[in-house]
């Protein structure tokens with residue numbers, strides 16, 4: 001195990017004990033990550049998009065003033081995710097970033113993008129980093145397969161080359177701005193599951209061997225979640241036209257993921273353990289890591305100010321009723337009531353299940369084991 005892996009394991013273990021103490025003290029795990037939809041506009045047409053029914057239909061967006069109030073009222077957290085839709089379509093994205101950076105509320109602000117606009121991404125990165133060099137800025141760029149597969153899934157010719165160019169430009173700029181980074185997320189589907197290693201080879205060759213390449217199994221509330229009470233289940237969440245790979249392929253997919261993880265730096269990754277566990281969850285329909293994160297360590301804010309504990313359950317309140325004061329809303333009777341309703345469900349959703357790995361001793365053990373060459377890796 002190298003020193004970076006050791007450092008990550010040590011920090012994760014330290015957080016685990018800290019979070020447990022806080023949970024005992026306050027009754028809730030402290031907020032670690034917020035998913036903020038800044039727009040529901042998008043310039044792609046991905047077959048696996050799980051929110052496609054809400055795209056480009058005029059769902060309102062919070063104003064900058066409202067986002068300022070929100071930024072002032074959220075507790076400090078590790079990661080704020082600016083997502084959508086395509087967040088770079090929001091012309092005031094630098095100001096949104098700035099609102100949270102100025103208040104010092106997130107160690108890292110992640111922008112989830114399809115990478116369709118390399119020039120814009122480069123100029124956004126330059127501006128955001130010049131104004132707030134101390135706040136981490138990480139672009140998560142979606143790439144779902146080699147060129148033909150990716151462009152077919154995304155419904156946009158030329159998307160692959162543009163996404164690679166966006167990655168390369170952020171990597172180049174990161175030499176100038178140390179707190180700037182980019183990584184790739186690939187959604188595993190029936191169409192791309194045989195290309196995972198080939199895609200990783202391509203990224204290592206054309207972007208750099210240090211590329212961080214994450215994965216997520218295509219999600220659908222119908223096939224990726226179990227036990228959500230019917231009255232709070234978000235029914236419309238699921239892809240337009242894309243299935244999971246066949247279960248018979250899961251063992252081979254797990255081996256491919258392990259191959260990629262073994263060649264990655266760092267090797268230690270809760271998300272990798274989550275990937276293996278989510279395959280197991282779909283195969284057995286049994287919970288792997290209890291969801292202690294939704295409504296505690298992780299929350300979701302939609303572009304119109306609606307707030308949910310996760311994306312598979314319905315929003316329980318709107319920030320507008322709380323003067324855009326997040327803390328007031330997060331500790332309201334409505335939020336507590338909903339927490340009581342989500343005690344017995346489980347799902348593969350990476351933002352919640354991936355994080356839940358870090359909240360379990362079994363998860364910490366599996367992270368350590370998967371990072372040690374020669375030891376039996378996690379199942």
Ligand code: SF4
Nearest residue numbers: 042044046049085114
């Ligand atoms: S997955 Fe992202 S980029 Fe693709 S259509 Fe949905 S919101 Fe747009």
Ligand code: SF4
Nearest residue numbers: 291310345346347352
């Ligand atoms: S994220 Fe958690 S609360 Fe939401 S559906 Fe999945 S298991 Fe249930």
